[in-house]
Amino acid sequence: MGFERKMLTYGDPEDEEEDAPEEEDEEEEEEVDLVDPLETIRAKCEETEHCMHYKERLELCETRVNSKSNTKEECTEELFDFLHAREHCVSHKLFHNVK
Template sequence: MVFEEKMIMNGEPEDVRRFEMLICTFDPIETMRQKCEEAEHCVHTRERLEECETRVGSRSATMEDCTEELFDFLHARDHCVAHKLFHSVK
């Protein structure tokens, strides 16, 4: 961050524009995903995923994986995000 501030003070226009673009652009989907993960349905599916991961991790030889639970969690989270994301897009 200090390096970027020095570049701005030196007045290099291309670097200033690039630095401003980095500051001004952010992806709102990450914050929405975090909020949606706290929703009741997402909490429930995350708990099922964590239970599966614990169960599978405690066994030395198993054919089971947690693909279904992972997809259920991602689906629930993305369903929540989909309803909120496009309201914040310009």
Template sequence: MVFEEKMITNGEPEEEEEEEEEEEEEDMVDPLELMRQKCEESEHCVHNRELLEKCESRVGSRSSTNEDCTEELFDFLHARDHCVSHKLFHSVK
């Protein structure tokens, strides 16, 4: 047998609580994501992103190829993470 506890109140507090929780979750922003976005705009990351996009367009334009853009992707991620690593730990409490 399952017992349910019910409260008699004006309005529906359960829905209000859920809405408040959703609003709180929307306000939270991951500082890592913000720093990644800022670092992606830096000169070194922009250059690596351009190389990655050129590779992707080159590989995508061919019907069959053994080439992939793994090296370019890793270069871009390394450059971005290198930038983030210098900035992130200064903002961590």
């Protein structure tokens, strides 16, 4: 009888478990709105003059390579130069935004 009284007073534990998935759904919806600060900073760094120079060189190389039907040329060096410049910029700004 004591157990039945507790169930009546406190509710069925299974009812509480059924409510839990709704709470998880609400948390997932809130997380969708979060923006990765790394992606935001990368986009801003790509617009800087230093990175734009390397981005233009990469795009010129890609245009040149894609215009040829048979070539061994790749744009690896230009890609690495651009990524290095962008990540250098990001490294100076990222941790100022992390809480």
